[in-house]
Amino acid sequence: MKHLVAPSILSADFLNLKKEIEMLNKSEADWFHLDVMDGVFVPNITFGFSIIGQIKKITVKPLDVHLMIIQPERHIEEFQKAGADILTIHYEACKHLHRTIQIIHSCNMKAGVSLNPHTPVHLLENIINDIDVALIMSVNPGYGGQKFIENTYNKIIQLKKLIKQKKSHALIEVDGGVNISNAPKLIKAGADILVAGNSVFSSKDPMTEIHKLILSRMQYKFRNQ
Ligand code: DX5
Ligand code: ZN
Numbered sequence: 001m002k003h004l005v006a007p008s009i010l011s012a013d014f015l016n017l018k019k020e021i022e023m024l025n026k027s028e029a030d031w032f033h034l035d036v037m038d039g040v041f042v043p044n045i046t047f048g049f050s051i052i053g054q055i056k057k058i059t060v061k062p063l064d065v066h067l068m069i070i071q072p073e074r075h076i077e078e079f080q081k082a083g084a085d086i087l088t089i090h091y092e093a094c095k096h097l098h099r100t101i102q103i104i105h106s107c108n109m110k111a112g113v114s115l116n117p118h119t120p121v122h123l124l125e126n127i128i129n130d131i132d133v134a135l136i137m138s139v140n141p142g143y144g145g146q147k148f149i150e151n152t153y154n155k156i157i158q159l160k161k162l163i164k165q166k167k168s169h170a171l172i173e174v175d176g177g178v179n180i181s182n183a184p185k186l187i188k189a190g191a192d193i194l195v196a197g198n199s200v201f202s203s204k205d206p207m208t209e210i211h212k213l214i215l216s217r218m219q220y221k222f223r224n225q
Helices: 014-026 049-057 078-082 097-106 152-166 182-191 206-214 217-223
Strands: 004-007 033-037 061-069 086-090 110-115 133-137 170-173 193-196
Touching: 014 049, 014 206, 033 049, 049 061, 049 086, 049 152, 049 217, 061 110, 061 193, 078 086, 078 097, 086 097, 086 133, 097 110, 133 152, 152 170, 152 182, 182 193, 182 217, 193 206, 206 217
Parallel strands: 004 193, 033 061, 061 086, 086 110, 110 133, 133 170, 170 193
Antiparallel strands: none
């Protein structure tokens, strides 16, 4: 499958958010990645329903909402109303993961589960057939612009194996410190969706940066010929 690129607006210029969204609309970005943080599960606080709803009005691209909040089960319907298409919750933040995934599906959204860097992949064993996306955090959640954790490659390889074994349809998403240098290797390891915040928005030419991330598969082949 062709991998997807999901720029995270966490590093966008919020004073010019409309312009940033219009740029992403024109770009080859597949999804918009929206990071919701509560100041409890992670130290940072970002945005919620209102901003997501505003973004929904000016894009047709799927909204990939990454919840870094405790007890996400309290807000599933509100995120659906705001316009989320894919809703990802953290393994570490949800006691009744199976039930919450069922609620997400009953609200007609795709369901994702995210793992912090210290959380082993095998913990997804009994849930992998129920989810659409498994998100591997490649930094500790909370902030954009952090350094990529190298152990992520091993986790992606383990996850790919688990998905094959269980004949799951789940896609593998990688989030944190992704850039054009590590993207080819991430795709080679088995990543299906690349989230990129800082590398896209700190670039002088974000659209070209997104284009390069899209081309990563070919770059890998080229480098390894
Ligand atoms: C971090 C967020 C990420 C973040 C990625 O907690 O989940 O989505 O925006 O940003 P970069 O690509 O800058 O690491
Ligand atoms: Zn994220």
